[in-house]
Amino acid sequence: MPTRDDGKLAPRFQGALSLVPLSVDKAHSCLGDLKAAADAEGLERLSAWLSAAAPDKNRQRLGAALSLSPHLEGLALRSPRWLEQLFDEEPKARIAALIASLQAPLPDDATEAGLMAELRQVRNEASFLIALDDLFGAATPLETTRHLSQLAEAAVARALRFCLSDLHRRGSLRLPNPARPEEGSGLFVLGMGKLGGEELNYSSDIDLIVLFEPEAEAVLDPPESVELFSRLARRLVKMIGERTRDGYVFRTDLRLRPDPSAMPLAVPVPTALVYYEGSGRDWERAAMIKARPIAGDAAAASAFMRDIAPFVWRRYLDFVAIGDIHAMKMRIDRHRGFESILVAGQNVKLGRGGIREIEFFAQAQQLIAGGRNPALRLRRTDEALARLGQEGWIEGTTAEELTEAYWFLRRVEHAIQMVADEQSHTLPETTEELTRIAKLCNFETLEAFSQALTRRLETVEARFSSLFADHAPARSQEGATALLSDAEDEAALHWLSQLGYRRPADVGRIVQGWGAGRYRATRSEAAREQLVRVLPSLLEAFGKGQDPDNALAGFDRFLQGLPSGLQFFSLIASNPRLLELLALAITAAPRLADTISLRPHVFDALLDPAFYREIPTRELLRQRLSAFLRDAQFLEERLARLRIFASEQRFLVGIRLLAGAIEGEAAGAAFTALADVVLEVLVEAVEAEFRRAHGRVPGGRLVVLGLGRLGSGELTASSDVDLMLLYDHDPAAETSDGDRPLPVSTYYTRLTQRLIAALTSPMADGVLYEVDFRLRPSGNKGPLATHIDAFRKYQREAWTWERMALTRSRVLSGETDFAGEIRQAIREAIESHAQDPLLRYDVADMRARLDMQKPPRGTLDLKRLAGGLTDLEFIAQWAILTGTVPLDLIGQPTEQVLRELARRLPDHADADGLPAAMADFTRIVQLVRLGPGTAFNVSDLPAGLADRLARSLDLADQSGIEPHIADLAERVRAAFSALIPFEGVGDDKLPRS
Structure with a gap:
């Protein structure tokens, strides 16, 4: 006699959770109705299992589920064969098979009506099984959301393939590969929101953006492509979202596309990029965090995601964005309509302590830090929280609390939506309906559910509210604001005296000048608004110093040279902990203050919790410089970026030193590592450009030698670099082999001159490094570049001070074999004089x-x-x-x-x-x-x-x-x-x- 474990006498339900029915009678009634439906369709195994006398845990759980969810009950009665199928196949395997069926090639005779019916039938069965797995504990909320997302993705891709193939058959497109319509079509679909993050709700809308490349191979008439692909987008929405007798697949929303009131349904990629770069707002940046290509031309989608990355992940934090993020938070607070945390009628998505606050908590910090730290560029909320904790942006316990609350609330959200397949996030008002939700969430009592829900909502609200808390005391704010308009306000001057200023009247006049907009940094109204926010903390920070009056005067000089104040004030307004370090940098380290004046965004690196414990090694700097230069194609652009990179990194090393995160020994190594990496790239770029004009010297080899502090790895913030260029070539070589050949000695002399010019030519960010070539053989009297044989010969008679210089020499760049020869030549030069009695x-x-x-x-x-x-x-x-x-x-x-x-x-x-x-x-x-x-x-x-x-x-x-x-x-x-x-x-x- 076969047992139930053989899969033939009972459905293969998984999971260990026991559901409590709304009522025992209702559960029995649901099972009875299901048996009748099974009998009507001749489903003998299902009928026998439902009518068996012996107690069965899975039958009880199924009855409870159907009693709690009218929607699931309706699906089961309409299609009991889905349960019959589970006698042979576990729900997870069946879900995977259903999703895979949507990825199969389209039949040649596919029609729109037939495909729409297929998509709805697959969606209904898959969502039914996904719900049972969820309720029985066979799937975590993470698995549930991922299955729903995979289902939506496969459905959109299948409908899109049909639409593209139909346009190809009609002659409106010329697809490069009709068997795989999406390839080369130029059209692709981005899944946004929870679909992009693979976090779909049980009854989610899906947010889509349809984009296309108007110059793609498949497009026959680029000027007509907007209309053509917009009609396709409209058809796609109909196939996925229209409700028929089989229901719908997913409700679809295209309103997250750029400027939806003015843009077509399908947006050309160039148009979208221009919009985002010129008019994109911070909420659109936040939305793009989760953007994921889900259908269509993968190559075109990949190129777009690469091109849009600088808009989403700004390398330098746009400090104004912090204020915009804060404003987004306030808008959520105003519109969510909840003054307190409740249970009855609570919106678990938008209400206080809800899902949106957890998402916002993660996304706000991703926007702030993700440009500098690619590890934070994650779509899923739970993964983003975990990484923020790992990287030190939030406490590990905070990440764990919010992640646990997130999945709890998502489980509640699913329960709300399973009742009637409605896109609702609001708990019911009545005790009976609240009890239904509690039991769908596997709580035996409404009281236990209410306590668990309230505890998590309160935790989320507390964490969310602290994200942009404003700690400025009201009295301080009043005093500071008064100074901006009245330098003689007695209460404000008394407040300044209490802070430690010895000449409050002078300070008052300085602050009033800021309010009057005398400097470029304080002329705009937006900048002055941010100044008002930060002024109390700023004055208090300078007041803590030994000489507050001179410190503030130094800050005034700094502010006078600042080209714009909006971003700078926004940064320090949102990060008061930086003020003390800022005050120290401006008053104590003029070189650092100059960099902040020129490029105030360099200060944003200090927001990264890892900054102070990170030592900038050569490998780390190489990685960052490579990323910074990735899309710089021309020499001048690379040189400009090298100056920016070097300036900023010198500043960051200096700030670490000033703050006490590192000491002088580590600073010397870091300044040297930076110079090594920059010079390595610079030599390569200059040499490549030079070769384009003058070719190569046959057998030519080149080494750049660092001497002095550079050679011994002890550079400071203000060090110049001592260099020597050595070369070798085939003995028979006389000229280079390019379009404009040069004699060998002239070739390397001019190459060295180009290198010096690249290092020392003043640009917007100043010079890269001051350079000294005087340590070369014969000093200023000798040629700029030295042949290896001449170097060896000279060193045989070199002065003692020249050999002393060689003890601090180090190869910076060049071919490995030649570098080895140079090192050996230096050793020989030093060894040959070791016994010199003088x-x-x-x-x-x-x-x-x-x-x-x-x-x-x-x-x-x-x-x-x-x-x-x-x-x-x-x-x-x-x-x-x-x-x-x-x-x-x-x-x-x-x-x-x-x-x-x-x-x-x-x-x-x-x-x-x-x-x-x-x-x-x-x-x-x-x-x-x-x-x-x-x-x-x-x-x-x-x-x-x-x-x-x-x-x-x-x-x-x-x-x-x-x-x-x-x-x-x-x-x-x-x-x-x-x-x-x-x-x-x-x-x-x-x-x-």
Whole structure:
């Protein structure tokens, strides 16, 4: 005797949830009516199962489901064969088979009426089975929404294929591949909203946008294509959305297309792109987050999604968008019509704490951060919340709470819609109907359901309300606003005094000038509106400093140079935590303030929670630069973008340093990594452009060498770059092989000139890097580019200072084999002089001459300071030149060389403290280079920068900085004298330095 498990004597329902019927009598009645329908159609297995005397859990669950959902009851009675089918097939397998049937090729004799009937029959059966899986717990809400989305996608694709094929048969289109009508048609459909995110409700409308390429291969008459494809779109909507005796497939909405009141139903891609780029609004950006091609020409759809990405995911946050997002939130609040959270009559989508608030919570932050962080560009709400948590934009517990609430509310939403297949999101008012919903959600009592629902709605509302909370105290707002129009308002001036301003009247006059629109940044009404919002926090932030009056005056100068204030004020209004850092940057680090003035959007990177813990490595910078240059085709455009990229990234490293997220050692590595990546791309771009005009030198090979701070990986925010260009070629080569050939030496000289011009030509964002080629053989007297043989020959007789420079050399770009030859040539040049008896005297003599010729201008002038950076660098270079440390340390940071030196001289006590001294001096010089270029003493530094310097050195306050430097310098000079002793300057026996 076969058991029920063999699938022949019972339907193969899955899931473990037990439904409670609306009433036992109603459930029995539903099963009785279903048996009668089964008998009428001769469905013997279903009839026998329904009439069996033995208790059956699945039969009870089915009766409960039909008693709770008149819609499901109607479907079952109309088509009991769907349940008969489950004796042989599990619901999930049947759902998959139904969706797959819509993906099969269209029959040659397909008609519109026949296809419409097929689509409706498939939809009805699939949605019936999807509902049972949902109610019985065989599918999670995620699986339910995905199945519904796959069903809608397959239905739209099938109807579209029919429409395209019919136009081809009529001669209105010429499809490249009639067997696959969508290929090359130029027409495609975007699924928007929940369809795009694969999150469809049980009775959702589907939001579609129909787009096409008017120049596609299939289009016979481009001027008529708008009318042709709009008729197709109208037909598609009818086939999917029209209600017939078989019902409908999905209600369809095309109103999310660009400018729906003016645009045709099918929109040409060029028209859509022009609209989005010129007139697109932030709600349309939010809508496009979920946009997904679901039917039609995949290649055309992919190209459109690539082209629309910059509109949706702005690389630089449009700070005004934050205000627009806030305004969107307020519109939702005004129109949802709920003053409090209830259960009866609650709209679980638009009401307080509802689904829309969770979606908005995720999308708002995706819009803010997704341009800089592609990992956040996710369509599904649950995936977006999870990633926001992983990336640190929201707390992990917040992501978990909102995700759990989201799926709970989606389950409630499905239950509401299963009752009568209506697109409703509102809970009923009566106790009886509310109880129906509670039981559809597998709650035994209405009380338990109400408590669970209320708890989640309150959680969502609290999280949502805090998203754009305005924390400015009312009194502060009043005082600040008064100053904008009246510089002598007594209450406002008293408030300024309380904040710490010593000259409130002067501050009042400055603020009144902003309100009067004296600067470009405050001329527009929109900018002044944002200024009003941020002014209290701004004045309070500057008031916390040691010298609030001068700090605000510095900000006034910054504001005077700002070309536009709207985006800037919007940013800091929405992110008060940035104000303190902004105040420090503007008052303490003029170089950083200059960058903010020129490109205020650079500040948006600071919104990313990962920013402060992220160290910009070469690989990370390469990835970002590659993305930034992706669509820059011409050299000038690439150069312009390189300047922007370098400027912004230098700023971001500087801000990390100023904020204390990194110290000087890490900053040097980061500034160097940036230069490496930029120079690597620049050399490649300049060389490629040069070759287009002049061709290649036969056998030509090129290496760009970095020297100085660039070579040793210790660049600062203001460093120039020391470069040397070396080349080689076939011995027989005389000229290049291009349209305009050049002699070999001229070729590489001009190429070097082009490289220098690309680096130093001033553009809107300034120069890329100041360049120094004076460390090449023969300095300014020698050729700009040096042949490898000439380099080797020169180094055999090179001055000591030139070999010292080579100890800080490093290959930046060039062919691997040639780079290896250059490194070997440098090692040989250094090794050949290791036993030079005058080497120690040359090094000491050079240091002594510098002491006399370039005395320090103050304690912070570490390069000239006796016992300062130059002493440490000379010691490290001497150690390499003499072989005291391995030649593998060529091109390594000075601190690393000194550390190895101390390890190899364990009995030389003077060497022990050198690495630590270098570390401290590095921290000092990196921070000082952020400040004014004339700061040679601590008293010259802005107070905030001096405080940061003291913290970096682990000192109690800034008064200890100069004594600390003096102590370090004394010990370094003592070590120098012990390691490289020399007395006297200008000895007749020492002419070589």
